[in-house]
Amino acid sequence: MAADWIVFWVCAPISIGSAIAMLLQRNAVHAALFLIVNLFTVAVLYLVLGAPFLFAVQIIVYAGAIMVLFLFVIMLLGVDREERLVERLRGQRTAAILLGLGVVGEVVFAIRAGVGFSTRAPAGFGAANGGGNPQALGRLLFRAYFLPFEVTSILLMVAAVAAMVLARRRERPVASAERRAQEPIEPSEPSEPSEPREEEPVG
Amino acid sequence: MLGQFLSHPPVELGPIGPELVLAGAGVLVLLGGALVRRRQPRALLLASLAGLTGAAVVSVSLWRWRGHATVLGGMVQADRFAVVARLILLGVAALALVLGHHYFERLGEERPEFYPLVLFTTLGMTLITAAADLILVFLALEILSLSLYVLTALSRRLAAVEGSMKYFLLGAFSSAFFLYGVAMAYGATGSTHLSTIARSLAGQTGNQALALAAVALLVIGFGFKVAAVPFHMWTPDVYQGAPTAVTAYMSAATKVAAFAAFLRVLMTSFQPLTWDWTPIVWGLAVATMIVGSVLAIAQTDIKRMLAYSSIAHAGFVLVGVSAATQEGIQSALFYLLAYAATILGAFGVVMLASGRGEEHTSLGSYAGLCRRSPLLAGLMSLFLLSMAGIPPTAGFIAKVNVFRAAVDAGHWGVALVGVLASVVAAFFYIRVMVLMYMQEPLEDVEPDPSIVPRLAVAVPALLTLLFGVFPGLVLGLLERASVLRW
Incomplete structure (x- = not known):
């Protein structure tokens, strides 16, 4: 018990502090780094709560993969880009604060109505986690939900193809590009003067 | 210890055989298109058609499935309802592939x-027709x-990108509704299995209020997909903006798939609440038939007109759904079959008649089409007659069946509105025929002279006639397929 207590009181302030620090950062990279700290401490809290699988997933997926993606996007857009912090819609800030408070109230109410603020595990928790938490999740994922799990992989593949199709630059028809390559180059008269020259797509 | 982890319940892959074949073919064609240096669209087309044929063969073999x-x-439910819906979808996909191949080849785009x-x-689409769990449906x-x-966004026209964007935003919105409905159903009954939900609701053990909220939200989600009024806003823009071959595909196939899932979810898991959801479906059916038919009159673009017409057709299928009987399922299936053939053919003709790309889709460019291409004008007339529900076409039999199912279930009013709406709808179908046959050509549009896509359009035309004259050929099969168990 004591160990739990210590770990919690070490991690919880860091978690909240890093979250606030992330919001207050002007530099996007610094904000992202604070977010990593936050995700790590929340992962430790999961471990304390007896959810080792969630702990691992939180670190691998969120602190790992998704953060890399975040940083990648930030770098892609330009690290030194300044966001203007002027609200575009009038009353946006007030509405955001009110709605945020609303969500907090909703969560408190939902927890109160659901499991309550007790420290006991909800009913059936032990049975559902029989043989260990990751094992129980694995059984669910690869037995009862085997097919949805596999179907999700097809969904992700379609999403990847979709992103590629939509993001690709406009390309010239292959046939005409080849013909152009075979034609003798006439520097004085470009074949399509009206079309702005874009980079040739690779491959 | 190891044995405990390796032991698994028996895996029966038979009932998802068509999907396995399609997934394999899809990956192979994807790799073929990416890796082969000199891309051969024709080879990709043939490989895709082979995949569809394989899936169809596996589907047919499931007609006599003896397993669980x-x-x-x-x-996954292994029943004949899924077999029939799959076969319709596979046929639509095969014809659409041929049309699309031609469309992009003629446009010079790879x-x-x-x-x-x-x-x-x-x-x-085929998976959704067999899905027996709301998670899998989603x-x-x-x-x-x-x-x-x-x-939709495959051609880089601005209208296509805009349509795709609208479709995406509204589609994501409707998915959220659907998912919320799934959550409600789980909250009401503690399960997402269609049969478990039904058992729990029948035994009055579930939370009825949550279950009703679930029905409402799921109906909204499906309503978006089948383009029922008032969830139809995206349809005209998307159908008009998309490449015509893609429009042909999605107008026919999406409706079949979404309605198959709609029927299965309503008629199995929410069957104990039939009295609560039939009024909702009536309302949707009436609004959809009226709004679709009336707004179609005001259109000046043939693709937009057909889009509104497809909205109206969703209303007629909903009439069959609202009957909530086996006869209703059968009539809805037949309507979907007739509708799929007709709309696919109609958009196919639009693709051929408007020359290259999307340049000539205004109604005016159909003036005097019979001079330039008597065959295309004839085929278009056949499809328009079928949509209007005039014998001897499949559309007539389909409408009669749907209305009869509604009347047999005691829903006179809906059937009456349906008849009135089809009279209104007949006006704008006939108007196009008048344009094609009785007016001088305004624009000089040269129709696409190719043979292969003409054959692809002739197949649905033949089916439209065949099912109109001999509906008994499929009605027996559909009757055996329209049993949804839970």
Whole structure:
């Protein structure tokens, strides 16, 4: 018990502090780094709560993969880009604060109505986690939900193809590009003067 | 210890055989399009058609499935309803592939992604017809929606991109509704299995209020997909903006798939609440038939007109759904079959008649089409007659069946509105025929002279006539397929 207590009181302030620090950062990279700290401490809290699988997933997926993606996007857009912090819609800030408070109230109410603020595990928790938490999740994922799990992989593949199709630059028809390559180059008269020259797509 | 982990419940892959074949074909065609240096669209087309044929063969073999009714942890239902819906979808996909191949070839654009995307869309659609769990329904719905958003934007016209964007935003919105409905159903009954939900609701053990909220939200989600009024806003823009071959595909196939899932969810899991959801479906049916038919009159673009017409047709299928009987399921299935053949053929003719790309789709360019291409004008007239519900076409039999099912179930009013709406609708179908036959050509549009896409359009035309004259050929099969168990 004591160990739990210590770990919690070490991690919880860091978690909240890093979250606030992330919001207050002007530099996007610094904000992202604070977010990593936050995700790590929340992962430790999961471990304390007896959810080792969630702990691992939180670190691998969120602190790992998704953060890399975040940083990648930030770098892609330009690290030194300044966001203007002027609200575009009038009353946006007030509405955001009110709605945020609303969500907090909703969560408190939902927890109160659901499991309550007790420290006991909800009913059936032990049975559902029989043989260990990751094992129980694995059984669910690869037995009862085997097919949805596999179907999700097809969904992700379609999403990847979709992103590629939509993001690709406009390309010239292959046939005409080849013909152009075979034609003798006439520097004085470009074949399509009206079309702005874009980079040739690779491959 | 190891044995404990390796032991697994029996895996019966038979009932998802068509999907396995489609997934394999989709991946192969995707790789073929990406890796082969000199891309051969024709080879990709043939490989895709082979995949569809394989899936169809496996589907047919499932007609006599002797194994468990539900397999893979109760996720997939192996019944004849799914077999019939799959066969319709596979046929639509095959014809659409031929049309799309021709469309992009004539446009001079190379789109090797078209083929795998159609295969994956078809996979999502066939899977949704057999899904016996709301989670799987949702995943299949997402596969088909995601592929359709991209297929819409496959040509880089501004209208296509705009349509795709609208489709995506509204589609994502409707998915949220659907998912919320699934959550409500789980909250009401503690399960997402269609049969468990039904048992729990029948035994009065579930939370009725949550179950009703679930029905409402799921109806909204499906309403978006089948384009029922008031959830139809995206349809005209998307159908008009998308490449015509893609429009042909999605107008026919999406409706079949979404209605198959709609029927299964309402008639199995929410069957104990039939008295509560039939009024909702009536309301949708009436609004959809009236709004679709009336707004179609005001259109000046043939693709937009057909889009509104497809909205009206969703209303007629909803009439069959609202009957909530086996006869209703059968009539809805027949309507979907007739509708799929007709709308696919109609958009196919539009693709051929408007020359290259999307330049000539205004109604004015159909003036005097019979001079330039008597064959296309004839085919178009046949499809228009079928949509108007005039014998001897499949559309007539379909409408009669749907109305009879509604009347037999005691819903006189809906059937009456349906008849009135089809009279209104007949006006704008006939108007196009008048344009084609009785007016001088205004624009000098040269119709596409190719043979192969003409054959692809002739197939649905033949089916439209065949089912109109000899509906008994399929009605018996459909009757045996329209049993939904739980």
